[in-house]
Amino acid sequence: MTRVAKGKVVRVAAGQGFWGDWLEAPVHQVQDGPIDYLMLDYLAEVTMSIMQKQKSRDPAMGYARDFPPLMERILPDVVARGIRVTSNAGGVNPRGCAEAVLAATRRLGLRGKVTVGLVTGDDILDRLDDLIARGHELRDMDTGRPLADIRDKVLSANAYIGMSPIVDALAGGANVVVTGRVTDTGLTLGPLVHEFGWSPDDWDRIAAGTVAGHIIECGAQASGGNLLRDWRSVRGLANPGFPIVEARADGTFVVTKHKGSGGVVSIPSVSEQLVYEMGDPHAYITPDGVADFTSIQLERAGRDRVRVSGIQGGARTPMLKVSIAWFYGYKAVGTLVYAWPDAYDKARAADRILRERLAALGLGFDQILTEYVGAGATHGRLAGPPDPEAPEVQLRVGVRARERAPVERFTREIAPLVLTGPPSVTGFAGGRPAVEEIVAYWPALIDRREIEPHVRVELLTA
Amino acid sequence: MPRSARPAVVPLQLRFVAHARSGDKGDTANVGLIALEPGLYPLLVREVTRARVARHFRGMVSGVERFELPNLHALNFLLHGALDGGGTLSLKTDAQGKVYSTALLRMEIPVPAALARRLRRSAG
Incomplete structure (x- = not known):
């Protein structure tokens, strides 16, 4: 020492x-x-x-x-x-x-x-197939699923x-x-x-x-x-x-x-x-x-x-954590702002109309989530009943799907609400919401002896 | 103790007793709840039980774990299933549970009236 x-x-x-x-x-x-x-x-x-x-x-x-x-x-x-x-x-x-x-x-x-x-x-992305073939299942620490279930969707894998x-x-x-x-x-x-x-x-x-x-x-x-x-x-x-x-x-x-x-x-x-x-x-x-x-x-x-x-x-x-990223699908979030009076009620009415239209189109989503920013978006029911005097409430609707098409179609259903839904609405100047790719996280464990022999240090000078 | 001599107890929001910070691991949010004064830590241990926190967040989380950190006068809560899938999957505004901390501070616990008055006053 x-x-x-x-x-x-x-x-x-x-x-x-x-x-x-x-x-x-x-x-x-x-x-x-x-x-x-x-x-x-x-x-x-x-x-x-x-x-x-x-x-x-x-x-x-x-x-x-x-x-x-x-x-x-x-x-x-x-x-x-x-x-x-x-x-x-x-x-x-x-x-x-x-x-x-x-x-x-x-x-x-x-x-x-x-x-x-x-x-x-x-970086073990190029080694994944070899590791799996040799019995490393790289199960998701949260769900217990083996990595083989999503192997073809993996984007990155790092210990x-x-x-x-x-x-x-x-x-x-x-x-x-x-x-x-x-x-x-x-x-x-x-x-x-x-x-x-x-x-x-x-x-x-x-x-x-x-x-x-x-x-x-x-x-x-x-x-x-x-x-x-x-x-x-x-x-x-x-x-x-x-x-x-x-x-x-x-x-x-x-x-x-x-x-x-x-x-x-x-x-x-x-x-x-x-x-x-x-x-x-x-x-x-x-x-x-x-x-x-x-x-x-x-x-x-x-x-x-x-x-x-x-x-x-x-x-x-004896184990190291592995961070694996995999392609899940698509999501988009659309927002509109409704003003006093009854801002929250207007936003809720708009959400009902939007959902009816999405259902009529037959679009399949994993999930549709509606939040009312200014009326409990972060604290849910703990925030208490919405204030009817609130100066404004933002309607925020998110959708998630494995396919791009339904999410793409959803992004075209927000702006029409402005002229075909409840009144006193604004905040749509940004245009259509963007469709985002969802890269999901897959935490796993691996024997450190599979990783440590591969770690290299190089000293480089200009 | 005769009934009249028992000190009056009133409900008090945790915001007057503790401060907090939260973070995420997957679909689990954590809330670290830290007593505003070391002397208030036993009150947190006694009153902010796992069961009460689970009731506070009912319908919002699937399970609650509690850990004690007497050295930091703090409790750590794990709120499982709190983040709608968590990480990039979640569609929530608070997908990473950053403000679950303040949602816990809304919870009320029973506190002796005189202490509650002092804590409310010092909060301004």
Whole structure:
């Protein structure tokens, strides 16, 4: 084990919480204060399938397209300040993503100053038939169905891999690590394992680094964004400070943000992020280990500083999760706005007329769902009876089908309601609703020994 | 205890007792319910039972699980079948259960009247 200087602190900063997050955040993280690592998480469950769709149209695509231009913006500072970047921006084409970063490096005249660590091996799309033939059923974790049921509809299949290839890439000298489906938490844990020399079976430390990753993986959602507690008192969200972890070798860390930035880091802000997407708190399972969220101790350590300690963990499981995306069918959502008086009643009458017309056309849908925005769309009957004085209510009708034709026809039935249905209707200027392809998610498990031997780390220079 | 000496209990919405955040895993929404003050956590444990939450969401979810996190003064609820299929399949506005948290905060629990007054006041 490497000797680690006593009191050493490693700062890992979150720059993106999802593909589409605030583009200025990573720039502020790099420029507005000291950090050692910039962690950029781009992947959610459905993101991989969107990327796969883009790659099928253009083989050069399939990664977070925001990432290379972002790197072009921040690389001069990243290089000058010795910051290292970890990101799963590679999606289903990490090599293409890494090459785009190298191209940016050359344009910036930083040749020789940037080593890109490319992590591959998570993508098992081309191996599926072989895996199934050898008895891996890849059953849907929710429904229990074997993957063979929908094999011909599969669009992408990626195993969630952990921090170890990131550790290897950093040890090999990479200052930008580009991966595919590495876990969100692995992007933070990897740098900490590399810096502190933690053993991969030091389960409490692994759990600590995982919890650190969980706290910052959704960006400003841990530092004042989307914070319900006293939300009016959160200041400066025009320039929110994204969260930063200041970690120590013993597995304790402080969550904070750059001085002068907006938002807030507090016990409530960290607590809300800790419970986000939580399952059984005793077992937060990642490829690297199992963290016990009931062991986490939070303590205020100054303004915008929360100290996290006490974290306990358990051994990693023999299985890895696989994220499979498959083509399900089509959907569309149409909306119209009805105004006072009796806005809700008018919207309901319109829905009845629409449904009669759809039935008369003989269109087959898996589902038709009607919601009344402004009258209980999100809270259902818990919202109480609709207010007859409501200034307006939006009628929102969604349909889903395996075939495109009925959904297409549905999109032509919304606008006619304007002149053939209840009065005081507006809000149709956008034209016909779009028909969307539905890419559904199929979570499965696979023996990690089928995946880990295929994981590769390559070090690329411009 | 004589009846007159028993402290009066009134219904109080959870919004005055806790804050919350929700997320999704497939067709399951989770709601993490966090006491506004550590001292209110035992009240949550006692009153926000699995059965009461299931009743609150009846017709909207197919099953409820509850987990305790005394360290965070929080309870975590899994609301199964809450998202109309979830993910990209769901046609709901809140397909990912982002605001199920506030739907739970509508629930009322019995609270001593004096405490209810104080909590309402501090909420402004």
